[in-house]
Amino acid sequence: MHDHRKLGRELDLFDSDPLMGAGLPYWLPDGAVVRHTLEEFVRDLERRAGYRHVYSPVLGKRELFELSGHWSHYSEDMFPPMDLGGERGEQVVLRPSLCPHHALIFRSRPHSYRDLPVRMAELGGMYRAELSGVLGGLSRVRAIQLNDAHVFCTPDQVADEARAALELVRRAHRVLGIEPVRYRLSLPGAGGKYVADPELWRRAEAVLREVLSDVDFEAVEGEAAFYGPKIDVQIADGAGRESTLSTVQVDFHQPRQFDLSYVGPDGAKHRPVMVHRSIIGSLERVVAHLIEVHGGAFPAWLAPTQVVVLPVSEAEVPCAAEFAESADLRVEVRGPERGSLGARVRAARLVPFQVVIGAREAAAGLASVRLREGGKWEPAPVAEVLARISAAARPGAGGRR
Template structure:
C-alpha cells in the first residue's frame, strides 16, 4: 500500500518544517514540477471550456465574510481576524467565492454575457486542529482549483452538467477513478442557512443535473455546504479511506447576499444563479491521491523527469548532455545520470520511476542511437535519438498512458 507522505519524502517532492508550522508543507523542485504541470493542465482545460481566469487576494475584511455568511456559519474553521487599527479587521479567506462575487459585482452585466465563467487557482486557509493534519490531505494552506459561473436560472443545469463532464475528462487524463457521486444535503443542526425554499430549489436542480447525466448517486445528509447542497465526487485511497476531491454546487444564497444582478432582455434587473465547481479540488489533495494511485510512477506528462539519459562511461557524457539539450528544446524534462552517480545498475535502479531511460555506450554514441529501457521493464532496443524524443513528446502531448506500442 502506498502512503503519499512516505513517497513524497522519498522522491523529494514535498516536506514540512516545524518552524513553518504543521499543515503548511513546502514543495521541493520535483514536487513543484508536478504541481505546476497539474495547474497548467487545469487552466488549459478551463480556457478551452470558456473560463476566464482572475487573481484575488488571500485576505478580506471581516465584513466581507459577514455578508457571505462564512462568519456566522463557518467561523470555527477560520483563522482569527487581524486588527489593522481602528475598527478595521482582515481575515485569511476560508473560501474564494465571496471574492468572485465581488469581482462579478464590480461591473454591470447584460444577459448576453451570461454564462460568465470565472476561474482561479487560489490560496485559502482553514484553522485545522493539529491532531487532524496529515501530509497533503489535511493542511491549513489550501490551493484550490475553483470557479464560479454566473448564469441565468435556465442555464444553471446545463452549466453544472458541463462542469461534471469537465471533471470526468480530467479524471480520465489523470488516471483518477471516482468511487461514487454524492448529493450532499443539509442535516440536523444550525450551521446551515435557514431558507427552506433555497434548499428545495437548489436540490431539485442538482437532482436534474445528476439524472440527466445518467450518473448513479447517493444522497447524504449533513454533508452540504452551509449555503446550499452540492454534488461531491468521491475518491478512495489504497487504504480504503474516502474523500471528496471535486464538487459542483448551485447557489441562490450568495447572489442574494451580495445583491448581484444582470440586465435582462426586458431592460430590468434580474438575479443570477451562481454555480460553484472545482475540477480537481485542492492541488494538495490531488497530488496526494495521484502519488498513491500511481505509486510515484506518474504518467509521462506529469512525471518530474520524463527521460533519464545514462552514459555508460565518461566518454559518452558529452553525447548524453547533447541528448538532454535536444529533449529540453522539445519541452521535455530530461536529466543526465553519469558514471559519477554510481554503477550503471545503480543508476538504472535510481531512475526506476522515470518513464524512459536512454543508455548510451560507444556503439550508440557513434550511431546516434540510444538503448531504451522503459519503466515497465521492457527494452525496445537501440533507437535513433530523434525517434525516441519524438515518441516521448507524443506521449507527453497526448497524455497517453502507454509508454511504447507492443511489438
Template structure:
C-alpha cells in the same frame, strides 16, 4: 506463512503507499516545526508536479471558456458576514486581525471575492454564462489532531471557479463541469470511488431558505440523473449555502475523501445583490455555480502519490527522461540529448557513470517513465535504446524520432508510455 490478504500485509502495503512517507522519500514535500503544523513546503520535484498540474487545469479551463482572475487572500470581516461564512463557518476560520481600525480575515473560501468581481461590472444576459476561475490560496483553522501530510492542511491552493449564469443555463454548466472532471481524472490515471449528492442535515449550520434549497437540490438531482452517473445521497454533507455533487476518492487505507465538487448556489447572489440585465431590460438574479475540477492541489497530489506509488503519468512526472551513458565516452552524446530534450520542453536528467553501474542507475531511475541508454553503438549512430518504466525495452532508434514520439504522448496527457508495435518485452 501469512496470507496475502492478512491485516499485517495490508497494513504494510498501505504504509508503503502512504503519501506522507513516499512524498518525503521522493523529495516532493516536507515540513518544519518552525513553519508550523499543517503548512508543508514543496521541494523542487514536488513543485514541478504541482506547477504541471496547475498548468494542465488552467489550460483546460481556458479551452472551456473560463477567464482567470487573482484575488487577495485577505478580506474584511464584513465580507464574510455578508456571504454567511462568519455565522455558519467561523469555527473553521482563523481569528480576525485588527488592521487600521478594521478587522481582516484570512479567507476560508474564494467565492465571496468572485462575487465581488462579478458585482464590480454591469452584465447583460448576452454575456452569460460568465465563468471566473482562480487557482487561489485559502486558509482553514484545522485542529492539530486532524492534520496530516498534504491531505489536511491549513494553507490550501484551491482550483476554484464560479459560473454566473441564468437559471436555464445552470444545468448545462454543472454537466460541463462533470465532464471536465471526467477528462481530468482520465489524464491523471485515477477513478472516482463514487458520486455523492450532498444534502443538508439537521442543525443550524445551514442557511435557512427552504425554497432555495429545494430548487438547487432539484437542479443537481436532474443533472446527475441525465448524466447517467450512479450516485448516493448523503445528508449533512452540503455546503452551508447549498447542495453539491461531491466526487469521492479512496486512499490506500480505504479512507474516502472529496476531491472534486459541483455546487449550485442561490444564496450568495442574493446576499451580494448580484444581477444582470435581461432581454426585457429588467434586472434578474444570476445563479452561481461553484465547481472545482481537481479540488485542492495538495489533496490532489497526495492522492496521485498514493495511487501511482510515485510513478506519475509521464506528462506529470518530475523527471520524464533519464539519460544513461554507459561510459564517460558517451557523455558528449548525453549532453547533446539533454539539450535536445530541453529544446522540446521535456524534463530530462543525466545519470553519469560515476553514479554507479548501469544496472544500479537503472534501478535508481525506476520511477522515471523513460530511460535512454547510450552505448558506443548508439553514440556512433545518434540512436538511443529506450527502456520504459513498465519494463519494456525498445529497439535502438534515432534520438529525434524517439523524443518526438514522447513529446506527442505528453502533449496528449496520455497515461500510456508507448503504443508502438516495435515495443518488446
C-alpha cells in the same frame, strides 16, 4: 495503495517542519514540478472549456465574510481576524473560500444576458483553521491551494452549466487515473448552520438531482455547504478513509447577498445563479491521492523527471548532454560518476524513459530507450526518439508506448 506521507518524503516531493507549524507542508523541487504541471493541465482544461482566469487576494475585510454568510455559518473553521488598528478599527481575515472574492469581481462590471454564462476560474490560496488531530501529510492541511471556479449564469442555464462542470471533473479524472469511490449528493442536516431559506434549497437540490440523473449517487444529509447542496466526488486513500476531491455546487444565496445582477432581454435587472465547481479540488489533496494511486510512478506527462539519459562511459557524456539540451522535456543526465550502468538504471526505476547512449549509438547519432513498465525501443535517430517520447508524454497518453 501506498501511504503518501511516507512515500512523498522518501521521493523528496514534500516535507514539513515544526517551526512552520502543523498542516503547513512545503514543496520540494520534484513535488513543485508535479504541482506546477497539474496547474498548467487544469488551466488549459478550463481555458478550453470557456473559463477565464483571475487572481484575487487571500485576505478580505471581516465585513466581506459577514455579507457572504461565512462569518455567521463558518467562522469556527476560519482563522481569527487580524486587527489593522487605526481610527476605523479595520479587521481582515484569511479567506476560507474564494467565492466572495469572485462575487465582487463579477459585481465590479455591468453584465447583459448576452454575456452569460461568465465562467471565472482561479488557482488560489485559502485557509482553514483545522484542528491538529485531523491534519496529515498533504491530504488535510491548513493552507490550501484550490482549483476553484464560479459560473455566473441565468436560471435557464444553470442545469447545463452544472452538468458541464461535472463532465469536466470526470474528464480530468480519466486523464489523472483517478477512480472515485462514489458520487454524493450532499444535503443539509438537522441542527447544522445552514442558510434558512427552504425554497432556495429546494430549487438547488432539484437542479443537482437533474444533473445526476444518469449517474449512480448517494444522497447524504449533513454534508451540504452552508449556502446550498453540492455534488461531492469521493475518493479513498490506502487505508479506506474517504474524502471529497471535486465538487459541483448550485448557489442561489450569495448572488442575493451581494446583489448581483445582469440586464435581461426585457431591459430589467435579473439575479444570476452561481455554480461553484472544483475540477481537481485542492492541489495538496490531489497530489496526495496521485502519489498513492501511482506509487510514485507518475504518468509520463506528470513525472518530475520524464527522461533520464545514461551515457555508458565518459566518452558518451557530450552526446548525452546534447540529447538533453535538444529535448523539450524534463530530462536529467546521470553519468558514470553516479555508478555503474546497472546501478543507474535501478536508481531511475520510477523515471518513465531511460535513454541509453553507448559508443555505437553515439557514433551513429542514435539512442535506445528502456521503458519503466518493461521492454525496450530499438535504437533510432535522436530526433525520432524525442518525437516518440514527446507523443507518449502528453496528458492522457500514459507513457506506455
